[in-house]
Every structure is written in structure tokens, then in C-alpha cells.
Amino acid sequence: MNCGPDQTDPMASYVAHLWRRSAWILMAALVAAIAAWAATKRLASERYVASANLLVKNKAFASDIEREALSPVSYTTLMLSDELLDEIRARLAAASGEDSVSLRQLRGMLSAGSQTVADTTVRRDYSPIISASVTAGSDAQAKTILDIWLKAFIEKYGSLLSDEARARSGAARKKIEETLQSMAQCEAERAALEGELSKLERMAWAIESLLAPAPLTIGFIEDLRERLPIDANSIALSIEGGANEAPLGLWAERIDLRLRLAASHPDEMSEEARRRLQAIEEEAPKLEQEVAAIRKNIGSLRSQRLLLSERIGAMRASLEIYAENTAMLALGEEKEGEAFSPYEGADIKVAAIPASQALPIGYDRKTPVALAAAAALLAASMLFIMEKYLREALRQEKAALASKD
Incomplete structure (x- = not known):
């Protein structure tokens, strides 16, 4: 583009023109910003x-x-x-x-x-x-x-x-019912074990009494009445005099017969004493084995009773927890x-x-105001650039016509 002989830098002329119109450009941007702010305030x-x-x-x-x-x-x-x-x-x-x-x-x-x-x-x-x-x-x-x-x-x-x-x-109430049933069953089993234990202890005591009876004191007799289902009148003993003397059991009788046999002449020992010693020698070991078996059975039953007691104790503790939870979860x-x-x-x-x-609420006012101001600034600048361009074109057109004349 030919800008005339007096202007060698077109860009500088446009910048200078925009600078001369800067007040109008800024005024346009300010008006646009005010208008945008008013519009956003009305809409938001x-x-x-x-x-x-x-x-x-x-x-x-x-x-x-x-x-x-x-x-x-x-x-x-x-x-x-x-x-x-x-x-x-x-x-x-x-x-x-x-x-x-x-x-x-x-x-x-x-x-x-x-x-x-x-x-x-x-x-x-x-x-x-x-x-x-x-x-x-x-x-x-x-x-x-x-x-x-x-x-x-x-x-x-x-x-x-x-x-x-x-x-x-x-669920807690149902668990309580199930626990109560289980606990009742365990208590019944424990009661049955108690009865069986009592029976076995009486049997063991009776056999041990045959082997080595305890001293027949008054307390022993009272205990005997409680342990064995017999009438006290059937116990044939004399409290007076020899009540404190220990009765002779199979073990003691065996020892006594052995001592008598060792101390006496073979012909002096009666045949009845010999048969008695032989019978004791055969019967005592059997009774000892029977007592040992009964005691072993008693120990096993006591272990079962202990386990049942522990289970019952655990069930009672669980019942307390279930009862607390049920009370806490009660709905009224x-x-x-x-x-x-x-x-x-x-x-x-x-x-x-x-x-x-x-x-x-809505959207930020600063953004639309800034955008409106920038758009107005750009539009005003383009408008003044267009004005400058048209003026230069018109001036060159007049100069060309004048040169022809």
C-alpha cells in the first residue's frame, strides 16, 4: 500500500493515530464495562x-x-x-x-x-x-x-x-431362648453326672473299706449312715471300749496271717487259716483293680462335670450380654x-x-465486565484503524486525480 511520499512507515502512523484517539477508546471500554456490570446485576x-x-x-x-x-x-x-x-x-x-x-x-x-x-x-x-x-x-x-x-x-x-x-x-431374644435351652440341658447332664459320681464314690468307698476300713469312731459311723443305704441298727459294733480300734481289713488280715504263718510251725497253722490266706491273696488284687478302675472313671466324670460347669458359666455370661443388648435395643x-x-x-x-x-449466585461479575471492556476496546481500536485507512485511501485518491490534471 502506497501511503504517500511523506510517510515511509504506515504502522507508525496507525499507532500514532490510535494514541491520539486513546481517550475515546478508553471511554468506549468504560461504557461497555458499566453496561456489562448493570446487565449482570439485573440478571444475577x-x-x-x-x-x-x-x-x-x-x-x-x-x-x-x-x-x-x-x-x-x-x-x-x-x-x-x-x-x-x-x-x-x-x-x-x-x-x-x-x-x-x-x-x-x-x-x-x-x-x-x-x-x-x-x-x-x-x-x-x-x-x-x-x-x-x-x-x-x-x-x-x-x-x-x-x-x-x-x-x-x-x-x-x-x-x-x-x-x-x-x-x-x-435375634438376641432368640439367642437367649436357645442359650437357656442349652443351659438347661447341660445342667441336667451335670445333675446326672453328680448322681453317677456319688454312686461310684460309694462303691469305691465300700470296696476300700473291705481292703482297709477306717477307724470306727462315732463320726465314722455317722458318715457311714449317710453314705450307705443301711439301717444304723444293722451295724453290729460296740461303741464302748473298742470303738476307737481300727477294724481288721483284708490287707491287715493278709499281713496278720502271713506273720502267723511265718512264726508258727507248718503243722500248727490250721487249714482254715491257710484257705483264708489263699482267698485273700486271690481276692485283694481283684478288689484293688476294681477300685483303680472306679477311681479312673470318677476322674473322667469329674473332668466332664468341670467342662459342663465351664460351659454353663459361659452361657450365663452370654445371657447377661444378650440381656444387656436386648435392653439397649428395646424399641419401647x-x-x-x-x-x-x-x-x-x-x-x-x-x-x-x-x-x-x-x-x-449465578456467575462471576468480574469476568463478563472484563470481557465487555476488552471487546469494546478492541472494537473501538478497529474502528479508528478503519477510519485512518479510509482517510489515507481518500487522500491518495485525491492526490492521484490532482497529478493527472
Whole structure:
């Protein structure tokens, strides 16, 4: 492009022209920014945000239930579930007397999140923390929706725990019945073992009395009356004089006969004494073996009795635990057709009082204002460049016509 003989740098002339028109360019950008700010203010209405934090407290019975309960992510899923949102819409309609907002609109107004408490001291009582916020067109509407939302969620969560507790309470009662039956059976078996042990001990005592009877004292006689089913009058002994002398058993009699046999001449020992010694030699070992077998059987039965006693003790401890769990999981009696639950709201605490503050909602005003100013700046610059170009073209056209003339 030929810019004339007096201008060798066209770009410099355009820059100089824009500099001379810079006030108009800046004024155009300022007007565009003011217009964009006014437009965004008119389009982006003020909104109100109501928010609150919830602490979910671990219950005392949660050692079993909480392992299968909601996770921190599931809390937010429950808070934004369609079932809960429908309940909120119904309560809103009942509270305002008008048609409630649509499900889509309500979902856009609600926001929920959760996090696990990091402090171990707090985690013993609360975990996790749930944050809830409601965005609405007015402060009153935001607070109302948040209040209804929190109440509906707490009741829903309590209902879930109540159902779980009801199921576990029934299982605990069934376990109590089964434990009582098992314990009754074990006690019956233990009673039978007690009877068998008593019988075997009497048998062993009777045989041992034949081998080596205890001294026949008055206390021994009374004990004999209690142990053996015999009449005291059938015991032929004399308390006077020789009552304190030990009766002669098979072991002692065998020793006595052996001593007599060793000390006397073979012809002096009567045949009856010899036969008696031979009978004792044959009978005593058999009785000793029989007593040993009975004592072994008694030891086995005592071990069984000990095991049964330990089982019964463990069952009684389990019964106490089941009874405590049943009392803890008790749902209460129904009154006036409504079932009262101890869990509804009992394990969820509002950590922060719901508060509202005015916030501009929609989109950021700075961005559209800056874009409008930049667009106006560019448009004004292009307009003045076009003006400069047209003037140069017109001047050159006039110069060409003048040279021809």
C-alpha cells in the first residue's frame, strides 16, 4: 500500500493515530464495562445460602451394627436420595400451603458433603461430620428448607437404625431362648453326672473299706449312715471300749496271717487259716483293680462335670450380654398407634447452628465486565484503524486525480 511520499512507515502512523484517539477508546471500554456490570446485576439475582454441620455419634451398641452401617459417602447419598427429597417436597407443600418446588429444582438447591473426623479423641464419640447447605431466593426459604431437610434426614437415619435394632433385638431374644435351652440341658447332664459320681464314690468307698476300713469312731459311723443305704441298727459294733480300734481289713488280715504263718510251725497253722490266706491273696488284687478302675472313671466324670460347669458359666455370661443388648435395643411400647424409637435423632447432633448469609449466585461479575471492556476496546481500536485507512485511501485518491490534471 502506497501511503504517500511523506510517510515511509504506515504502522507508525496507525499507532500514532490510535494514541491520539486513546481517550475515546478508553471511554468506549468504560461504557461497555458499566453496561456489562448493570446487565449482570439485573440478571444475577441475590441468593441466600443456609448451612449446617451434623455429627453422627457412634452408639454404644455400634460395635456390631456400625460395621455394616452407612459409610461417610453413603450419608450424602442418603441425604440426596429421591425418597428423602420427595419427603422434603411434601413437607414444604404442607408448610407453605402451595405447590412445592420440583424434584429437579430442589436437587439443585441442596448440597451435601461428608468427612471423617481426624482427631482420635473426638472419633471415639463422633464420626463422620456431614455438611449440608441450601441455596434459595430468600433467607426465610433457605432456612425453612434446611430445617425440613435436617429433620427428614435425622428421622430417616433413625428409622434405618431402628429397623436394624429391631432385627437384632429379635435375634438376641432368640439367642437367649436357645442359650437357656442349652443351659438347661447341660445342667441336667451335670445333675446326672453328680448322681453317677456319688454312686461310684460309694462303691469305691465300700470296696476300700473291705481292703482297709477306717477307724470306727462315732463320726465314722455317722458318715457311714449317710453314705450307705443301711439301717444304723444293722451295724453290729460296740461303741464302748473298742470303738476307737481300727477294724481288721483284708490287707491287715493278709499281713496278720502271713506273720502267723511265718512264726508258727507248718503243722500248727490250721487249714482254715491257710484257705483264708489263699482267698485273700486271690481276692485283694481283684478288689484293688476294681477300685483303680472306679477311681479312673470318677476322674473322667469329674473332668466332664468341670467342662459342663465351664460351659454353663459361659452361657450365663452370654445371657447377661444378650440381656444387656436386648435392653439397649428395646424399641419401647407402641402408644397411640406410633412406635417410639430411642434412636431417632439420638445419635445425630447439629454441630453448627444453621446460619444464612447473602451471596450473589449465578456467575462471576468480574469476568463478563472484563470481557465487555476488552471487546469494546478492541472494537473501538478497529474502528479508528478503519477510519485512518479510509482517510489515507481518500487522500491518495485525491492526490492521484490532482497529478493527472
